[in-house]
Amino acid sequence: SQTIHQWPATLVQPVGSPLSLECTVEGTSNPNLYWYRQAAGRGLQLLFYSVGIGQISSEVPQNLSASRPQDRQFILSSKKLLLSDSGFYLCAWSVGLLAHEQFFGPGTRLTVL
Amino acid sequence: TQLLEQSPQFLSIQEGENLTVYCNSSSVFSSLQWYRQEPGEGPVLLVTVVTGGEVKKLKRLTFQFGDARKDSSLHITAAQPGDTGLYLCAGALSPSGGYNKLIFGAGTRLAVHP
Numbered sequence: 001s002q003t004i005h006q007w008p009a010t011l012v013q014p015v016g017s018p019l020s021l022e023c024t025v026e027g028t029s030n031p032n033l034y035w036y037r038q039a040a041g042r043g044l045q046l047l048f049y050s051v052g053i054g055q056i057s058s059e060v061p062q063n064l065s066a067s068r069p070q071d072r073q074f075i076l077s078s079k080k081l082l083l084s085d086s087g088f089y090l091c092a093w094s095v096g097l098l099a100h101e102q103f104f105g106p107g108t109r110l111t112v113l
Numbered sequence: 114t115q116l117l118e119q120s121p122q123f124l125s126i127q128e129g130e131n132l133t134v135y136c137n138s139s140s141v142f143s144s145l146q147w148y149r150q151e152p153g154e155g156p157v158l159l160v161t162v163v164t165g166g167e168v169k170k171l172k173r174l175t176f177q178f179g180d181a182r183k184d185s186s187l188h189i190t191a192a193q194p195g196d197t198g199l200y201l202c203a204g205a206l207s208p209s210g211g212y213n214k215l216i217f218g219a220g221t222r223l224a225v226h227p
Contacts, residue, residue: 043119043201043217044156090155100144100163100205100213104155 002027004105006091012111019064019078021108023091026072031093033074034102035066038088050074086112116140117204119218126192127226134187134200134221142204143213145178145185150199150220192225199223 003026013019025031032051036044046059048066056066063082067075074091088109092102117138126132136145144163148156160169162178162185169176173196175188185204189196202218 043219044203045217046214092155101146101158101161102203102215103158104148107153107155109153 004093006105006108010109013081014113015083016080019081021076021089023074023105024072025093028095031095034092035076036090081112083112086110117216117218119202119221121221123222125224128193129191132189132192136202136218137184141182144205146203147176147187148201156201194225194227197223197225
């Protein structure tokens with residue numbers, strides 16, 4: 001069966017510090033991968049998606065970037081965090097470019113102080 | 114801008130009551146998903162509806178997709194404390210650039226009290 005991991009689970013970082021969040025998927029090959037951000041108890045905003053190694057599409061202009069160095073690894077980064085980057089970050093996967101269903105990881109709670 | 118409006122935002126009920134959550138949009142979706150999310154965890158997929166007018170049942174939960182595929186509802190019968198959580202609907206737009214984008218509603222936070 002497929003599983004998705006995210007780490008760290010929680011992170012507290014000062015403004016201006018760098019960021020690296022990691023997501024890995026097991027049990028599937030060539031998944032589509034997604035990074036979302038969720039404001040407190042609300043809906044999800046798509047940040048990035050990737051259909052393959054090195055292929056990244058950005059949905060919204062922002063202070064963050066994403067990379068996919070391996071088939072089942074997706075990384076969310078920032079060179080200098082802003083207060084507004086605080087939130088709950090979720091990684092998700094789907095199989096097949098036209099797949100309707102996405103499956104989510106456990107999330108990373110980021111607090112920027 | 115595609116929007117998926119979800120209502121109500123908050124719902125606090127007693128165990129045994131029935132409830133309905135709604136998702137509405139002016140956009141046509143190729144499918145619609147319902148998720149439930151616990152605090153501090155990722156959303157868990159409950160169901161996907163694809164065909165206009167489709168009804169799916171998952172134990173005490175009934176999901177319906179509107180005939181025009183622009184809206185959906187989730188009905189819970191005899192709610193239990195274990196149903197407590199954030200319910201999210203997500204509509205899949207027709208492929209653009211070879212990709213099915215999901216648009217999420219803002220969520221309905223349900224609290225079921227014993």
